[in-house]
């Protein structure tokens with residue numbers, strides 16, 4: 001794509017045969033949400049709330065949390081826009097002083113994300129109160145999802161707590177068990193969002209921060225794509241949204257294959273939106289399906305990329 005073509009792409013993303021794919025932004029706080037609201041996006045697909053608290057020693061009060069979340073929601077109150085708020089993903093690569101357990105042998109496999117709520121239930125309840133108050137105050141369409149969900153029981157308990165507050169409930173699919181049980185997860189939640197960064201880490205048993213393992217921590221790995229395809233197919237059967245919010249969503253070539261698997265939204269850094277949108281607007285769903293097949297059948301990530309690139313001509 002030429003620079004000019006990218007700059008002139010204003011969304012929404014629609015394939016040449018008219019299938020609409022929602023493009024959303026990943027944000028960290030009020031200022032990043034306001035910047036994102038100027039990109040051609042239809043909402044926020046991942047608000048990483050833990051990033052608001054990296055420098056906090058003590059847990060903010062419900063009122064203070066409501067104010068912080070409200071700054072993000074305020075940027076996306078427009079009609080047909082929505083914000084997916086992720087509850088605290090503390091632990092492992094994102095230690096939070098008031099939430100993270102100390103001295104775990106293996107923090108990536110430890111008490112992180114939603115698992116902290118079992119350890120400290122009040123923490124999740126207070127965060128959900130803060131999110132609900134912000135949703136009420138701003139009027140923004142607010143969905144809430146939990147990170148690091150591994151079992152259907154965890155998803156069900158979380159969804160009940162979110163729905164009690166009148167909000168839509170979902171989970172991230174970033175533990176392989178959640179992808180394998182996507183049909184059953186969708187019986188208890190309203191939507192799924194695939195976190196390809198962690199899903200890749202856990203499927204390939206390769207630390208996402210280890211640069212020596214970059215050939216394994218690649219979302220084009222056929223095993224990872226198969227978990228994504230399984231999850232997307234479950235979403236189509238249940239007729240519920242299944243998005244991708246990990247780095248994979250920002251790769252225009254991979255985006256084509258993801259849409260071919262049945263993914264309904266892609267959430268990414270705002271800087272990536274135009275390239276992904278322009279690419280999707282240039283292909284048919286038939287091409288997307290062929291791209292999905294080719295990527296899934298490829299021997300390795302490089303072969304997958306080559307095959308999809310060849311299909312796009």
Ligand code: PEP
Pocket residue numbers: 046048089174194195196197198199245246247
């Ligand atoms: C992911 O794991 O893909 C994800 C989107 O969450 P994070 O990068 O914050 O762990």
Ligand code: MG
Pocket residue numbers: 147174195197198
């Ligand atoms: Mg993650």
